[in-house]
Amino acid sequence: MNAAATRPRIGTGGMSIEASAFSPHRSGFEAFNFTKDDVLLSRYTVLSPGHVNHDASVADGATWVPLVHARSLPGGMVEPVVYETLKAELIEMIHAQGPFDGFFLDIHGAMTVVGRQDAEADLARAVRTALDEVSAKAGSPRTLVSATMDLHGNVTSDLVEQCDLITCYRMAPHEDEQETKTRAMANLIARLVGGMGAPAKAYVRVPVLLPGEKTSTRLEPATGIYEAILPIEASEGIVDASIWVGYAWADEPRCYATVVVTGDDAELASAKATELAARYWDARAEFQFVAPAASLDACLAAALAPGASRPYLLSDSGDNPTAGGSGDVTWTLTQLINDPRFSDGGPRTVVASVFDKEAVAACFDAGMGSGIEVTAGALVDHVHSGPVTLKGIVLQLTEGDETSGRVAVVKIGSIEAIVTERRKPYHQISDFAAAGLTVTDADIVVVKIGYLEPELFELAADWMLMLTPGGVDQDLIRLGHKHIDRPMFPFDTEMSAPDLTATVFPAIPANA
Structure with missing residues (x-):
């Protein structure tokens, strides 16, 4: 059999921006660069022959199908028409070019759209629905979705539920951006080739909201907290572990830190997610600005x-x-x-x-x-x-x-x-x-x-x-957040210790 015919077929697309709710700027079409075809795939150095980051096991391990991706410099909130246009085009392309074995959802996590809450979860839900419709029509197995994000993203249980695999950067500054995208792609290929289906996901919301300048991985306690991910990820039964700091300049109920651990051992994933969340919570007052x-x-x-x-x-x-x-x-x-x-x-x-x-x-x-x-x-x-x-x-x-x-x-x-x-x-x-x-x-x-x-x-x-x-x-208190969930550190310094028990989304078999 032709080897290419046995490779999983993976679509890719998404939308990436950090969007401040406290800036009068609005991000319209002029702010975004819409990419398709090989230009979209060139975003990922792991797929680029000759690049130092090229990895044939990822590049040649799947047939990569670029759909559409929109990216902007960070700015003010996104105009609804821009978001709806991207979403409609992406969904249309899924229907036209599917079915897919897997889908690589490339998002940031801090996209705020005027008049909408939790934009990334809305986009992921639309993608999930379209993929399911196309698979059902073709009589194909359920498509696995792998999402990659910035660690300054705001992650809700709804977003986690829509994705089968989800991960984020582990360095701030983001020197591991391409490494993270490679990890998300490689994990997706491994699940598809191994016929393992979707792993369990353990999700913990941590009521802490800090600016990135206080959580740089160049300094403790962030250095040690993020280093603790590596032995967890290496544990048998675990696929990935991630900690999101959150995006402090949005003003939505989803603004908080988050931990997600994925794996086939749901009990272990749950325990490790709570362990990381507790470590982050316990260190909340130790975070300092990265410079004087x-x-x-x-x-x-x-x-x-x-x-x-x-x-x-x-x-x-x-x-x-x-x-x-x-x-x-x-x-x-x-x-x-x-x-x-x-x-x-x-x-x-x-x-x-x-x-x-x-x-x-x-x-x-x-x-x-x-x-x-x-x-x-x-x-x-x-x-x-x-x-x-x-x-x-x-x-x-x-x-x-x-x-x-x-x-x-x-x-x-x-x-x-x-x-x-x-x-x-x-x-x-x-x-x-x-x-x-x-x-x-x-x-x-x-x-x-x-x-x-x-x-x-x-x-x-x-x-x-x-x-x-x-x-x-950087002075979050004087910004005047109105829509975050309270109590929240540092807005409520005397708040009681939160319940950090993980919410577990069960594994989904490959033949589901």
């Missing part, structure tokens, strides 16, 4: 202190566009411009960034080296600050990259302010190079981020996290 965190004034005092290491990085954490901030809050930049310590002759300070297409156009019209006075920013988020006036010299003009569009750098005193046409995170040295800047010799670099991504972490001789305002404010 303070107000802007306190952070500037440290960065400007005699003998401070250079470059000194400051995280403008409240407007982090990769957590859901709009990316155009001007509060920090305005404070710096008004601070006489950053006048001519002050420390070279690179500030990334605000976006404003008209401001960039005005800089290009003026030309490099020209004096300019232009307002920029606060086009989307005008709740936390208004536009900032940039009165200085056009220092750099570049074409930028496909994310930023054209880029202008305006020098105001000792500040080099980056203005882009479109919302743009600055996480790599190459991002600054695309703006015409080197940052290795800067005194201070201000970047809209929480914990530093690997390249910036290596760049920083020292760094602090500024507790600044914005759609992803």
Whole structure:
């Protein structure tokens, strides 16, 4: 028999975004990149021949059928029409191209859709229903669904019920993104080839909601908690174990930490899920910010202190566009411009960034080296600050990259302010190079981020996290959540210990 004919046929698709309920931004069609065919499959390095992560046992272990996937930078809540369009197209393609032996559901877990609760569970339910309908019509066995997620996802029992296998990243920053997707794919293939059906799933909801900047796996207690997953996963009868921190800037009843352990030994999975949940709960007050965190004034005092290491990085954490901030809050930049310590002759300070297409156009019209006075920013988020006036010299003009569009750098005193046409995170040295800047010799670099991504972490001789305002404010208490379930730590510090008994979803035989 042709070997290809014996391989399981696996469809893939989904929708990924972190969407803050506290940002006035709305994520429309312009925010999403819809991919299909080989472009969709190229998202997964394990399937790419020649890539260091390529694994033939996964790539050739199944026939991979790409349907449709939509991905966006984190931002504000998703416009309903975008979500419904993606869902309808995905369901239509399942009906047209099914049946499938397996389905790889690629989601984030922190998608908030305007007017809807628990969007990922709704999408998973629609996918599950369509797969069941197609299988029933064809007289085929039940399709196994494997979902992969960010550890900053919000996971309900409904979502877990719709998926047969579910897992998430184990590192923050997410250096194991591709490793996680590979694990989810490999586990799915193993179940299908082995004819094992769906394992049992043990689910525990933990009433703790913390920002990712307090739960980085670079530090304890998160390091030890996530390391405890490995021996559990290696236990006989266990398939996978996962801990979700949750997404703190949504405002839904599903916002909390979650543990899911899957396996053929339901009793063991249940015990281990409760064990991990208890460890997370017991450590709730031990989580600290990944770097020294303070107000802007306190952070500037440290960065400007005699003998401070250079470059000194400051995280403008409240407007982090990769957590859901709009990316155009001007509060920090305005404070710096008004601070006489950053006048001519002050420390070279690179500030990334605000976006404003008209401001960039005005800089290009003026030309490099020209004096300019232009307002920029606060086009989307005008709740936390208004536009900032940039009165200085056009220092750099570049074409930028496909994310930023054209880029202008305006020098105001000792500040080099980056203005882009479109919302743009600055996480790599190459991002600054695309703006015409080197940052290795800067005194201070201000970047809209929480914990530093690997390249910036290596760049920083020292760094602090500024507790600044914005759609992803690290001070959760002052954000004003209205729809989370209470009691919840840290909102209710004196709450009683919760019941961490696992809810167990039974295994489903392969012939069901």
